[in-house]
Amino acid sequence: MISVSRDKLKRVCNAALQVLMLAIIFATLSGCQRGSEARKYVIGYIDPNPEEKEGAPGFLRNMPKHGFTEGKNVTYIKIQTKDKQAIENGIRDMVGRHVDMILTMSTPPIKMAKELTQGTNIPVVFIMYDAIGTDIIKSFVDHPSNITGVQLQGSTPKTLQWLLAISPRARHIFVPVTFDTGAAKQSLEKLKESCNQIGLTVTVAEVKTVEELQPALKSMPNDTDAVFLLHSWLVGSHAGEVIEEANKRHIPVISAGHVDYQHGLTMSYGPTDDSIGAQAARLASKILQGTSPAYLPVENAEVYLGINLKTARNAGMQIPEEVLRRADFVIR
Template identity: 30%
Template sequence: MKQYKQGQTLKVSGLGLLLLALIIGLFVSSCGGEETETYRVGILVGLPFLADAESSFREGMTELGYVEGENITYDVQIVDFDIPTYQNILQQFVEDEVDLILVTPTEVSLEAKAISEGTDVPVLFTFALIEGMGIVDSVQEPGGNVTGVRYPGPDIAVLRYEILRDIVPDLERILIPYQAGYPIVQPQLDALYPVAEADGVTIVEVPANNAEELDALFQEMAASGDPDIDAIMFVAEPLAVDPGAVAVMVAFGDEYQIPIGGVAFPGVEGYTSMFGVNVNTADAGRLAAPLADKILQGFEPATMPVVSSDPYIEIEYNMIQQLGFEAPDTLLAIADQVYR
């Protein structure tokens, strides 16, 4: 029978123990690895027509590697302009200590800033007008726990005016209807007045609380038979997207053959806006995704510059011609969409 030396036996046993320890170590390491962190995002859309911003935001997040149900969850709330409901939803997001709140538009952003102030919950806005609203300290240094994607309301208001002026060269009096007391209107008017005054154009403001009140004001203006208005121009505010209010404006424009411009919308009995200038809501939502990614990775919103959406121009060529005007070639060249 072969005899083994004691040293050989110990050497073999030591090798086996080493292999066993290595296997156990690998097993423990694989079992004890950190689990993938799941981020929770609360989303509040304050006007249903902005729902595209929310869906495109989530698409953008998916492209950045955030997979819903795996490493991120969304609590999406869509409300039709109801401040108390905004406040209740945002308060719940804060109490739930979500990792991020995404909000749109301006009014929701204001409420989110107020309710989240003093907490560790960051707020990301999109499609929000920031001029004169107190949402951020500045574009480059937003401050607090807020940053986002700016809606360039004053810039768009001036661009709408300039396009209207190009189409209606003899413009003297512009009627601007809007929701009475709506906070984002004044910064747009502040930008418009100096430009209009320099051209010798008079702005006629018509604030109203709803479609019925707007209709009554229009009838009062037309009581003498001639409202003495050369064009109707929309600014960014709720009546411009309210079907009842739009129908009133279109009926008034159609009856007196007053051209309408500023916001593109489906025609009402063959009469519609000559052009629209706005921000593509889906693009605004998608622009928010990289900002959200940075915030979730630990960057401070206070030092993340606000980004701005680009304007999107639509031209209703046939409507312009129907009213006896012409769309300059320079306008057609910069338009994103021309409907013929």
């Protein structure tokens, strides 16, 4: 009798163990299935300069590299306009929908995003020329807890040093500029400051329309030693015309960003089209994976020295070998 009871108990225990094992397996598989269902993210995207290829568009190109693909696990609410009221309304809508993150460029939209996201914990990643000088942040590590990003300015002084390396007698710089981006005025001020420190003269020609560009280039002083392109979309998108005029005068066209050696400039020292967006995408990826912006210092844009020897030859210029050895990119 006792033996039968023991056998029965053994069978019951075995059955219970099997049920328990099946329950564990089911729970594990269910957990894996839930884990494999990718979370859907909603990201606000503000680009007040949709004509440009760098920055915000680079962010979109690089996000899939981190596993965030539009139409798959990411939906973007895109505001692509210079209209400040439309941008403000767009940010208010993003805040109302409590998006997972906002990516924005240029000083006015970034200031709006900073103000409108206060107290919401909505992360903001920015791309802008001067975050400290515009009071968006106090320092790279001292910034609002929901804000971080990439600052562009900082390469101008070194760009001028590279100019003197390829053209030691340079004393006079010509700057055609359209104030069509938030960074245009800021980068001009930085250029003037840097030139003043090393004794270079700056002549500025403001260009408001495409039609004004050619007359401005023709007005270039005869003693001009180099043309410097700023963060100005209109002038940058017509870099070919600037280069053509400079070649006639056998002088280099240089830049600290926005347009670079790939666009035909003799020399550039600044970010590439894709590198800025890649930095912002990396920051965004960390945020979407759970890292607070408070623990992500603001970054300076990564800069590269690029030399275009084809343009240099067309201008009748000789680039010193020591400069070529230190260049990150050379078009021969």
